[in-house]
Amino acid sequence: MSQTVAVLDIGKTNVKLALFDRGRLLWEKSAPNRIRSGPPYPHEDVESAWSFFLDALREAARTHQINAIVPTAHGAAGALIGEGELAAPVMDYEFTDVDAIEVDYAALRPPFSETLSPKLPAGLNLGRQLAYQKWRCSELFVKARHFVGYPQYWAWRLSGVAVSEVTTIGAHTDLWAPREGQVSSLVRALGVDHLLPPMRRAFEPLGPIQPAIAAATGLASDTPVFCGIHDSNASLLPYLVSRQAPFTVLSTGTWVILMSVGLSLDQLDPRDDTLANVDALGRPIACGRFMGGREYAIITESGGNADLEAIERVIASGAMALPCFSGQGGPYATTAGVLRGEVAAQDRAALATLYCVLVSDLMLTRMGAAIGDLIIEGTFVRNLLFCQTLGALRPSQRVFAAEDASGTARGAAMLAQWPPSYRMVEPAPVAPISISGLDRYRKAWTAIVDLIAR
Incomplete structure (x- = not known):
């Protein structure tokens, strides 16, 4: 009806x-x-x-x-x-x-x-x-x-x-x-x-x-x-009714919220800013969070999205963005963000993309979210290289992009007819991509970040 x-x-x-x-x-x-x-x-x-x-x-x-x-x-x-x-x-x-x-x-x-x-x-x-x-x-x-x-x-x-x-x-x-x-x-x-x-x-x-x-x-x-409902949990609702656990939703906007359904809560660590939220049915959900949207804007200075050539130029140069640029959220909230190396203005979006991918990857690993699909929704879906680069770092997991700028509101609308009698649009699979030097870049970035945290 x-x-x-x-x-x-x-x-x-x-x-x-x-x-x-x-x-x-x-x-x-x-x-x-x-x-x-x-x-x-x-x-x-x-x-x-x-x-x-x-x-x-x-x-x-x-x-x-x-x-x-x-x-x-x-x-x-x-x-x-x-x-x-x-x-x-x-x-x-x-x-x-x-x-x-x-x-x-x-x-x-x-x-x-x-x-x-x-x-x-x-x-x-x-x-x-x-x-x-x-x-x-x-x-x-x-x-x-x-x-x-x-x-x-x-x-x-x-x-x-x-x-x-x-x-x-x-x-x-x-x-x-x-x-x-x-x-x-x-x-x-x-x-x-x-x-x-x-x-x-x-x-x-x-x-x-x-x-x-x-x-x-x-x-x-x-x-x-x-x-009504907390916004990140609204983003999760379509997948609670359409997918089998385990899976993880990355709800992206001012904050990047990583919500892993069917994951043990035992690896959550307050030092990593990993925690449990609670879904609409009252069940605890393992989560991580960092202020990715704001940090992306700070690093780029002028916004925009990256392309593959720019990503590979930044990787080849060794330039890095090191956390944290928002002063809140994520494992390194108390450290001051640093840009290391020289990056051309037109490559800032690539640098910011790599940064947000690397923090997401790190938090998924620390949460123990090593299996199950990754569904990205929100503003970062418009940055295809974010989705592709995260997939390249986590080849054992399938990545999907929910091409929907209204994901939070759409999920909230489901509450007026719960459980919904209609099918939600399935997120689109993100094709695997090979990025030259990416794994080496991740290892170098992680080593530096670990030193900063000590």
């Missing part, structure tokens, strides 16, 4: 409204996601995003009958909700002054063995943000009635129903114990258990849109709002 689903997709860089019918993209519109400088700390500009979504829904409703709404959003963001409004701004996870509470927070923070959530910089552990808000913004914190993940904030804003959801609360927050399938000991230690609303599944409807939203957008008053 035809059903048009509107997805509110809140990324770190952009916000987007996209309409889907049985997995087919019908309409989309996007805008930059802004961060306000404060006070009381840098925070998401939720009102600009809200205005964008209302305008976009109104525009889309003129030509499409919208039957459901599903929100998806980036991780490491959560909302303290008061009486009908935010009690405190939604903190930007790159706010570094949360370091001021580290001594007190470390005394409460559960061990990695419980949460499978590594200690991350700035506000990338959502529990750390919550502790900062409680201890340093107490006049705002006392107004809070609920604390919800960022996708569920938008679901609440649309429906008026506050809920918790496992993919969001289980995304390196310190607040979830994945093996036990319950909140971690930090929730009680921090004294915030009363703020967490009931758990609901990502694919559960919460209720209809609020009357004022129906009036402002022209949507039917009974349009249901679904609970």
Whole structure:
């Protein structure tokens, strides 16, 4: 049965409204996601995003009958909700002054063995943000009635129903114990258990849109709002229903998130920034992450994609990009990125491609993801040499490219009809490629990186 689903997709860089019918993209519109400088700390500009979504829904409703709404959003963001409004701004996870509470927070923070959530910089552990808000913004914190993940904030804003959801609360927050399938000991230690609303599944409807939203957008008053999902887990959904484990999805954008389904959790190591996220069905998934999209942009300076000749020129020159250029994410977040050797401006994209491939390869190896297909989705799919070079380094694994710039939103749209009754478009196989000197280059790069880390 035809059903048009509107997805509110809140990324770190952009916000987007996209309409889907049985997995087919019908309409989309996007805008930059802004961060306000404060006070009381840098925070998401939720009102600009809200205005964008209302305008976009109104525009889309003129030509499409919208039957459901599903929100998806980036991780490491959560909302303290008061009486009908935010009690405190939604903190930007790159706010570094949360370091001021580290001594007190470390005394409460559960061990990695419980949460499978590594200690991350700035506000990338959502529990750390919550502790900062409680201890340093107490006049705002006392107004809070609920604390919800960022996708569920938008679901609440649309429906008026506050809920918790496992993919969001289980995304390196310190607040979830994945093996036990319950909140971690930090929730009680921090004294915030009363703020967490009931758990609901990502694919559960919460209720209809609020009357004022129906009036402002022209949507039917009974349009249901679904609970919503963490964005990387939205990217994973199509493969959970179409593939047998083991397999790994590389969800690429500002962050590169490596999600290995069917992999043991035993090789996860917080020093490598490997961790467990939780899928929409509540199952822990072995993951790794680094800020590949941002690092790619820093290295290239002007963006663009590489070609094979440029890749081979960089390899022959011995020039290297050595981690880390973002200051967060991956095994070498605490080391400063260095460009070694001379590279022509037109070869910067090749250098950045090699860097992102090598970090991905390293993290896959450390996670133990040595078997099963590799499916690349997101922005790096447009860089064919990224896909081909990763495949050349891992010849025992097949590489596929999900040629879909709307993978996160498309996956989220599936939640309005779960499990889906329609087939998803299969990712395209990436043909194997031979790159002269690549294996030697990897060995040299790895040796240098190992020295830097000591």
